[in-house]
């Protein structure tokens with residue numbers, strides 16, 4: 424940038440370049456820390472969510488054709504476009520339900536009380552207290568979800584079909600009931616990108632392959648590592664090129 428100024432041919436359009444363009448402080452150590460924390464937020468979250476959804480699909484191969492029918496219909500209408508992805512309500516719901524059923528963490532919305540706080544019910548929270556929401560438990564609360572311990576991949580699509588604008592229950596919508604992407608000011612800013620990547624990958628897979636668990640085995644149990652929920656790395660999914 425010292426040589427080329429603010430614009431040049433083949434200038435990268437990426438996160439590092441945004442920082443270089445907008446930040447006063449271009450110290451390499453600071454930039455490296457920002458890149459690493461951003462990578463940490465973006466990569467395992469997306470890959471774990473995809474692995475969980477793929478395992479759910481392999482465990483329930485009867486849903487492959489349902490998803491394929493939807494993808495085929497919207498891609499015939501819109502091509503492989505953003506509009507097509509927006510209309511993939513079942514694919515979207517499949518991920519939202521995967522996140523509800525087996526998210527990436529048992530806790531979320533970790534916050535520190537910046538000052539003493541008394542809640543409406545009288546609970547006193549001293550300054551400096553670390554707080555978090557037990558999202559996994561909340562996502563399995565039968566006061567909020569019907570049949571919460573069943574994986575019902577199209578439950579959010581069905582709810583959306585009953586809504587007037589159909590947007591309240593899409594994967595990227597935030598609500599106190601589904602906290603997979605957090606809530607409030609610090610809710611995940613990468614969720615739209617993540618949803619686009621995840622839905623595109625799933626759409627490609629169902630259009631190209633049949634999937635099932637290895638030799639009809641049971642899926643190895645999901646792991647708990649501290650507060651994290653981790654897809655079991657021993658799980659294997661078999662792919663067979665789709666017969667047209």
Ligand code: HEM
Nearest residue numbers: 464465468469472532603604605606609610611612613617
């Ligand atoms: C399925 C994938 C993802 C999941 C489940 C996820 C989940 C979350 C959650 C739960 C939070 C905390 C929200 C809160 O405390 O209220 C968060 C924050 C964040 N996520 Fe994501 N995330 C995903 C993908 C991504 C991607 C792809 C990016 C970047 C491209 C990203 C960037 C961030 C950043 C920068 C924050 C911090 C926001 C802040 O503190 O203001 N995430 N994410």
